Amino acid sequence: MAETTGLDTPRVACVGAGNIGRSWAIAYAAGGAEVRLFDVSAAAVARALEFIDATADDLVAAGRLRSKELLLERIRGAGTVAAAVDGVQHIQESVSDDPAVKRRVFAELDALTPTSITIGSSAGEAPVSKFTEGLPGAGRCLLVHPVNPPHILRAVEICPTPWTERWAVLACKQLVESIGMVPIMLTREISGYAINRLQYALLGEALHLVGEGYCEPKDIDAAIKHGLGLRWAFLGPFETSHLNATQGYQEYMLTDEAGARRLMADVRAGYQWDHALIARIHDYLIQTMKSEDIVQHQQQRDRRLLGLMQHLQADTSAGVALDGQEAKSTRGVP
Amino acid sequence: MAETTGLDTPRVACVGAGNIGRSWAIAYAAGGAEVRLFDVSAAAVARALEFIDATADDLVAAGRLRSKELLLERIRGAGTVAAAVDGVQHIQESVSDDPAVKRRVFAELDALTPTSITIGSSAGEAPVSKFTEGLPGAGRCLLVHPVNPPHILRAVEICPTPWTERWAVLACKQLVESIGMVPIMLTREISGYAINRLQYALLGEALHLVGEGYCEPKDIDAAIKHGLGLRWAFLGPFETSHLNATQGYQEYMLTDEAGARRLMADVRAGYQWDHALIARIHDYLIQTMKSEDIVQHQQQRDRRLLGLMQHLQADTSAGVALDGQEAKSTRGVP
Numbered sequence: 001m002a003e004t005t006g007l008d009t010p011r012v013a014c015v016g017a018g019n020i021g022r023s024w025a026i027a028y029a030a031g032g033a034e035v036r037l038f039d040v041s042a043a044a045v046a047r048a049l050e051f052i053d054a055t056a057d058d059l060v061a062a063g064r065l066r067s068k069e070l071l072l073e074r075i076r077g078a079g080t081v082a083a084a085v086d087g088v089q090h091i092q093e094s095v096s097d098d099p100a101v102k103r104r105v106f107a108e109l110d111a112l113t114p115t116s117i118t119i120g121s122s123a124g125e126a127p128v129s130k131f132t133e134g135l136p137g138a139g140r141c142l143l144v145h146p147v148n149p150p151h152i153l154r155a156v157e158i159c160p161t162p163w164t165e166r167w168a169v170l171a172c173k174q175l176v177e178s179i180g181m182v183p184i185m186l187t188r189e190i191s192g193y194a195i196n197r198l199q200y201a202l203l204g205e206a207l208h209l210v211g212e213g214y215c216e217p218k219d220i221d222a223a224i225k226h227g228l229g230l231r232w233a234f235l236g237p238f239e240t241s242h243l244n245a246t247q248g249y250q251e252y253m254l255t256d257e258a259g260a261r262r263l264m265a266d267v268r269a270g271y272q273w274d275h276a277l278i279a280r281i282h283d284y285l286i287q288t289m290k291s292e293d294i295v296q297h298q299q300q301r302d303r304r305l306l307g308l309m310q311h312l313q314a315d316t317s318a319g320v321a322l323d324g325q326e327a328k329s330t331r332g333v334p
Numbered sequence: 335m336a337e338t339t340g341l342d343t344p345r346v347a348c349v350g351a352g353n354i355g356r357s358w359a360i361a362y363a364a365g366g367a368e369v370r371l372f373d374v375s376a377a378a379v380a381r382a383l384e385f386i387d388a389t390a391d392d393l394v395a396a397g398r399l400r401s402k403e404l405l406l407e408r409i410r411g412a413g414t415v416a417a418a419v420d421g422v423q424h425i426q427e428s429v430s431d432d433p434a435v436k437r438r439v440f441a442e443l444d445a446l447t448p449t450s451i452t453i454g455s456s457a458g459e460a461p462v463s464k465f466t467e468g469l470p471g472a473g474r475c476l477l478v479h480p481v482n483p484p485h486i487l488r489a490v491e492i493c494p495t496p497w498t499e500r501w502a503v504l505a506c507k508q509l510v511e512s513i514g515m516v517p518i519m520l521t522r523e524i525s526g527y528a529i530n531r532l533q534y535a536l537l538g539e540a541l542h543l544v545g546e547g548y549c550e551p552k553d554i555d556a557a558i559k560h561g562l563g564l565r566w567a568f569l570g571p572f573e574t575s576h577l578n579a580t581q582g583y584q585e586y587m588l589t590d591e592a593g594a595r596r597l598m599a600d601v602r603a604g605y606q607w608d609h610a611l612i613a614r615i616h617d618y619l620i621q622t623m624k625s626e627d628i629v630q631h632q633q634q635r636d637r638r639l640l641g642l643m644q645h646l647q648a649d650t651s652a653g654v655a656l657d658g659q660e661a662k663s664t665r666g667v668p
Contacts, residue, residue, distance in 0.1 A: 019580075097590055125593045147561035148578055155561030157553075182560045184553045192597040194549050195557050201539040202532050203571055204598035215528050219491075219518045221570020223529050226516045227481035227489030229566025234638055236555020236563075237537055242619040243632050244482055246353075249616040254609070256431055259459045261606075263526040264538035270599035275588070282583040285576040298577050304568055304649060311645040315638060 009034055010175060013084040013091045015105065017041075019148065020122050021094035022048035026055060026151035028092070029074035030065055031179020037077050038084035045077040055151065055302070062306035064152075085113050090175055092144060094122040103131035110137040118168045118175075120144025120158075124196050127189040129161035139165040143186075144172050147195060150181075152305045157193050159186035198237075204269030211277045217284040234312055343368055344509060347418040347425045349439065351375075351411075353482065354456050355428035356382035360389060360485035362426070363408035364399055365513020371411050372418035379411040389485065389636070396640035398486075419447050424509055426478060428456040437465035444471040452502045452509075454478025454492075458530050461523040463495035473499040477520070478506050481529060484515075486639045491527050493520035532571075538603030545611045551618040568646055 010033040014025045017039035025048065029035045039045045052075055056068040065071055078084035085091055091113065095105050102123065109119055115137040121128045122145055132141040143159040150156070156176045160169050169185075176183045184194055192200060206220045231240045238249060245252035253260055289297045344367040348359045351373035359382065363369045373379045386409055390402040399405055412418035419425055425447070429439050436457065443453055449471040455462045456479055466475040477493040484490070490510045494503050503519075510517045518528055526534055540554045565574045572583060579586035587594055623631045 097593070125590070125597050147557075147565075153561050153564060155557050157557065182556050184549065184557050184561075186549050186553070187547055190543075190548055191600050194543055194553060195561055196597060197539050197543065197601060198536050198554070198557060199562055199571075200594070200597045201535040201601040201603055203575065204601055205531050205535040205603075206571055207598075209524075209528055209531065213521055214524055215518065215520050217572055218570075219520075219528060220532070221573050222516050223481075223489050223491065223518050223532060224566045224570045225568055225573075227487050227518075227529055228533055229563060229568075229570075230487060230639055230642060231481075231635070232558045232563030233567035233642060234559055234563075235635065236552075236558045237533075237540055238551055238615055238619060239555050239559075239623070241537065242616075242623055243628065243635050246628055248623070248625045248628055249619050250612055253612045256459070259431070260534070263459050263530060263534045264541075265604035266525050267531060267535040267538055267601075267603035269535055269539075269601035269603055272595075278584055278587045281572055282576075285572060285583050289573070289576055289582070291582045294577065294580055294582055301565070301569065301577050304646075305564055307649050308564060308567060308642070308645065311642065312638075315641050 010090065010178065011088040012036075012175075013038065013078070013088045014094065015039075015081060015084060015091055015109065016094035016096075016122075017044045017048035018094060020146070020150065021092070022051050023149040023151040024092050024094055024122065024146065025075050026052055026059070026071065027146070027181065028179055029071050030059065030151065031181070033074065033179060035075045036084040036086075036088065037075060038081050042079070049075070049077055058303055058306060059151070062310050064306065064310075081108065082112055085109065085117070088113075089117060090172070091117060091119045092122065093119060097123065097126065099126050099131050102126070106132050106141060107135060110135045110141070113137075115140050118142070118171050120172055122146065125192050127161070127191065128159070129163070129189055132161055132163075138163045140168045142168055142172060143189075143193060144176070145193060145195065146181075149302055149305075152302055152309070154180065154182045155184055155195065156181045157184040157186055157195050159189055159193055161189060201267070201269045204271055205267050207273045207277065208268040208271035210281065211271060211273050217281045233308065344424065344512065345422040346370075346509075347372065347412070347422045348428065349373075349415060349418060349425055349443065350428035350430075350456075351378045351382035352428060354480070354484065355426070356385050357483040357485040358426050358428055358456070358480065359409050360386055360393070360405065361480070361515065362513055363405050364393065364485065365515070367408065367513060369409045370418040370420075370422065371409060372415050376413070383409070383411055392637055392640060393485070396644050398640065398644075415442065416446055419443065419451070422447075423451060424506070425451060425453045426456065427453060431457065431460065433460050433465050436460070440466050440475060441469060444469045444475070447471075449474050452476070452505050454506055456480065459526050461495070461525065462493070463497070463523055466495055466497075472497045474502045476502055476506060477523075477527060478510070479527060479529065480515075483636055483639075486636055486643070488514065488516045489518055489529065490515045491518040491520055491529050493523055493527055495523060535601070535603045538605055539601050541607045541611065542602040542605035544615065545605060545607050551615045567642065 012028045012033045013036045014021050015038050025035045025037045056071045059065040119141045128143045132138045142164040145157045147153040147155050158172050173183045241252045242249040346362045346367045347370045348355050349372050359369045359371045390405045393399040453475045462477045466472045476498040479491045481487040481489050492506050507517045575586045576583040
């Protein structure tokens with residue numbers, strides 16, 4: 001590989017080859033990095049490489065990749081974790097969300113590699129400090145958390161633990177930007193960070209509304225995909241509010257300030273749902289997306305996401321760039 | 335107009351010609367209804383008719399309308415509220431959110447019209463029962479609440495008060511479906527209903543994250559428009575969760591049930607924000623969308639929404655219809 005790798009080509013190890021790990025491998029490689037993919041299960045690596053092979057065609061079709069071969073050349077399975085991390089500048093951890101497993105993996109990665117290498121965790125809820133405390137190299141460990149699937153969606157939240165060193169945060173920010181993704185910078189840890197807190201605020205209130213019989217599960221999904229979600233595909237929630245009043249955000253929030261406060265205080269994201277409610281929502285979902293077809297529906301979701309993002313990027317109807325999406329080119333594939 | 339109006343052509347009065355009222359007028363007319371538009375301010379009606387004229391071209395370009403002329407023929411300004419409501423089957427109220435104003439308007443509409451006419455309120459937060467209690471015709475009053483802008487987005491929540499009669503709910507559901515929109519059916523009132531509860535759950539947690547210094551306003555917007563919002567443009571939140579696990583929703587919710595519960599309980603949508611925080615977010619927003627350009631940015635938003643929905647409807651990459659969006663034709667314009 002040496003002859004195709006420039007001095008400034010990032011080298012990244014993806015540890016964990018499940019849904020998120022394999023998708024990260026594509027994201028890094030499509031962004032120009034050399035990637036080594038490892039999993040304790042060799043079969044998982046093999047399955048991930050098959051997925052990557054199958055997915056590359058969709059990425060090329062959507063204009064996100066110049067060539068399938070280039071991507072496949074850049075991603076190699078590794079037989080041992082030591083082989084995976086040898087010579088890399090960043091390790092992207094995407095193993096089980098079980099904190100005990102994460103702690104064991106971080107301890108191993110920390111022992112194996114020089115402390116100049118950053119180790120980013122894909123943990124979605126648990127603070128990274130919970131499984132890096134006390135490690136000799138804890139200063140280079142931090143959160144680097146994507147939205148599923150990271151080979152398509154561009155948001156990545158980056159968050160230091162209390163002992164993460166500043167250089168490590170900056171190195172990860174630069175790496176994420178260099179592969180064409182959008183860093184969401186958090187200043188300090190909080191359970192669920194920003195992305196999952198925003199998502200779970202909505203999911204929790206949705207469970208409240210259905211659990212207390214205000215509406216059916218399908219009504220929640222329809223309210224988002226035929227309503228709120230279409231604006232949020234290209235405007236953030238603050239931007240959306242800003243355009244809901246002729247004078248902008250302050251007018252939107254303060255014209256009926258008491259009403260806004262009352263409504264926010266009344267939200268019950270922490271509603272205590274039971275397993276029967278989860279089963280009921282599951283039963284509704286499998287009417288259109290059967291459990292045995294999930295993989296096929298994930299593939300459909302991914303193709304629709306690629307098409308949607310391609311559309312938004314090409315759409316010049318807005319004239320002025322609302323949000324910088326238009327200004328960005330597709331991911332930099334050399 | 336009689337010669338162009340079939341026996342089953344719905345006739346609707348839109349009372350209030352602000353942002354929502356004018357947009358409702360387009361939604362009803364584009365869906366095939368004859369519309370009378372009234373506002374206590376004649377100037378507001380004139381401005382609304384100008385907006386409708388200007389907007390019709392975008393709708394035709396997006397394939398949502400067969401002809402501009404047909405739309406303009408179907409919407410007439412009315413000089414008095416009595417003229418507006420004469421002969422209609424449904425009144426869509428979109429006046430100020432001030433409950434005292436709504437109460438006065440409902441009392442007037444109730445006194446003016448036979449009780450066989452439904453009166454739907456566009457109220458977003460206050461329960462409709464607050465301003466219809468005790469009216470002789472309270473049984474035909476209910477919530478018919480859209481997402482802004484209703485001439486583009488299809489979700490409409492419908493909710494009875496404790497005294498709304500069942501026929502009125504069914505009539506509004508049928509009317510909303512007949513104009514190609516998607517009814518979100520609520521069984522009973524709750525502050526903010528479904529759509530704004532879901533939105534404000536997210537907005538409240540966003541204020542918490544920024545207010546407590548976890549991240550900057552731009553990070554919230556980026557987390558949605560480069561992450562969560564793109565999935566929500568064609569998948570509801572339950573559907574999104576279903577595809578985040580190989581076995582579906584139950585696996586997604588129960589694999590780390592404790593983590594999910596902890597995160598939902600930790601959401602702070604009721605965070606007590608102050609005016610300085612609102613001003614700070616406003617200052618961030620006007621860097622890219624100045625107050626004096628809001629109208630232009632709203633127009634850009636609307637064009638992007640039209641293009642986005644046109645793209646999603648035409649997109650056959652998913653093969654199987656995920657959510658029924660593909661199965662629906664554009665709004666039925668005869």
